[in-house]
Amino acid sequence: MAVRICVRLRAFRYNRKFMLRYFTAGESHGEALVAFLSGIPAGLEIDQAFLDRELWRRQQGYGRGGRMKIETDSSHILSGVRHGRTIGSPISIEIANKDWKNWQEALPVDTGDSAKHKRVASPRPGHADLAGALKYNFPEARYVLERASARESAARVAIGAVAKLFLQELGMEVLSHVITVGSITLSDVVDWDRIQALHRKEEVLLNCANAEIEQGMKEEVDKVLRSGDSLGGVFEVVARDVPPGLGTYAQWDERLDALLAAAVMSLQAVKAVEIGSGVAAAFAAGSTVHDEIGYAGTSGFTSFSRAHNHAGGIEGGVSNGEEIRVRGYLKPISTLRRPLQSVDFSTREAVKAAYERSDVCVVPAAGVAAEAMVALTLARCALDKFGGDSMAETIRNFRGYCQQLKNY
Ligand SMILES: Cc1cc2nc3c(=O)[nH]c(=O)nc-3n(C[C@H](O)[C@H](O)[C@H](O)COP(=O)(O)O)c2cc1C
Secondary structure (H helix, E strand, C coil), X not given: CHHHHHHHHHHHHHHCCCCCEEEEECCCCCCEEEEEEECCCECCECCHHHHHHHHXXXXXXXXXXXXXXXXXXXXXXXXXXXXXXXXXXXXXXXXXXXXXXHCCCCCCCCCCCHHHCCCCCCCCCCCCHHHXXXXXXXXXXXXXXXXXXXXXXXXXXXXXXXXXXXXXXXXXXXXXXEEEECCEECCXXXXXXXXXXXXXXXXXXXXXXXXXXXXXXXXXXXXXXXXCCXXXXXXXXXXXXXXXXXCCCCCHHHCHHHHHHHHHHCCCCEEEEEECCHXXXXXCXXXXXXXXXXXXXXXXXXXXXXXXXXXXXXXXXXXXXXXXXXXXXXXXXXXXXXCCEEECCCCCCEEEXXXXXXXXXXXXXHHHHHHHHHHHHHHHHHHHHHCCCEHHHHHHHHHHHHHHHHHC
16 A cells, blocks of 8 residues: 555656746735746846836736726745845745725735625626635625736736746747737737837837727727726737747647647636637638748758748647747626626625726736746746756756757
């Protein structure tokens, strides 16, 4: 018996995947959010101003609610970084909720005064309220929305920024732009230079690369601001200079496309994920979809070249050296100023759904949060491939592999 248990434990350890692990904690109106990131090698320089700029980017965009005016997110690193560099131990980052001061009595850690609690009396269709209350056996939805809320994505952006700094050491970059808001869509393929120009802007409207289309998107948001409705849309995350060979077809759950799809889909309100031109490809002939291969390239990781990049940089669950392009499709925000029909949790009578201060359009912010998820996923795959306890070791292994690609 003892031997069998021992063998099982060893099997479990051998099956343990991913050198890089991360998770978050914290409620929307609690004292703070916290994010944990374990597995970043020692010696990575951490630029706190970069982390805070990423947090600022997540707070931008036309159509955000009053909450974003209260919060000015800033990252407070608690562990894993000393004298400006990672030390190989787990990194934890706290982001204070400034709104906590208004909620201390409504959401105390101790029992508190129940008369001061703020109930969510009727679940909002489209939000986690009803499903969460049923699951956790809560009489109403306050605790549900506190954790289901996308305030949580700020914690992901903080550790995603660390993942971006790690990737930058290997020459990789991740950014996003907005393709659709409501019924307005940009149909051009937006190249890296245009995305970078957007990223440099100090004012973010809807993070769309075409100013005229962006104005149309703003008008869509103005319409729903007037009518008490909300909007969804589509963002695209682009990762550049990713070497061929991240992810693998060898196991279903190690495929890079599957990992990216799960990472982006895990963001609040994202209801579909597309890699490259995946959706259009389903309706087209193979000869017009697949990216023909040449051997003329002078730059890049190898001399192989592609006529275009419909595959979005991934074939067979493996990065192929082209830009990785992942789109996220967001449903419209579910908290409406003109609420939909619902049921009162206590009386079971038909009432309008609860309303609480809310965003009406979050496509640019969701794009920033998705950049974080893409960066964390790529960093995870890169560390699984190149390993390393120190950045010097990781970079040495990475360069060795790049040389192997050049010699191929
Ligand atoms: C950046 C961001 C901000 C959001 N802000 C709000 C909001 O203010 N009000 C709201 O009802 N939903 C908001 N959402 C969406 C909800 O968090 C989400 O719809 C809800 O948690 C239910 O999860 P699901 O849509 O994934 O099913 C936001 C989503 C993102 C990505």
